[in-house]
Amino acid sequence: MTTHTEWLDLVNERDEVVGAVTRDDAWARRLPVRVVNAFLVNRAGQLWIPRRTEAKRTFPGCLDMSVGGHVERGESYEAAFRRETQEELNLDLNTVPWREIAAFSPVETTLSAFMRVYELRSEVAPAFNSEDFSGAEWLTPAELLARIEAGDPAKGDLAELVARCYGAGHG
DSSP: OOOSOOEEEEEOTTSOEEEEEEHHHHHHTTOOOEEEEEEEEOTTSOEEEEEEOTTOSSSTTOBOOSEEEEOBTTOOHHHHHHHHHHHHHOOOGGGSOEEEEEEEOTTTSSOSSEEEEEEEEOSSOOOOOTTTEEEEEEEOHHHHHHHHHTTOOBOTTHHHHHHHHHOTTOO
């Protein structure tokens, strides 16, 4: 368990910073904060989908995005994406092709937070952080959505993000 308090920017319905809030308080009270998510995609159009470790506080043992995390207080979306990609996948964004593919609002969607979504391109599975993930596999968006539909536990926003970014049932 983490002993330090994680501070996040509290934002309004237009994603403008209006204050600061602890991560725990933000989620307990469902306050609007910022997160980043990313998918590692290969030439075949498969997504590298990891499974969270059982030790994770939220969504233990669930399928997850390739990269995901909170934007910390005073941090930009891109800086958070760079930090999380380094922490979770041991990848330096200066060495792998990437792009922003979407920006979502919890006001206009059923997603949990303001979110920027990125795509990384690679043919090889990353040397992921074993404290974050217990394993991973390459799945097409359709295979992943079918797996979730069949009851494989997944992180809250995963199915909606894949459907919004890669088309529901395509691939």
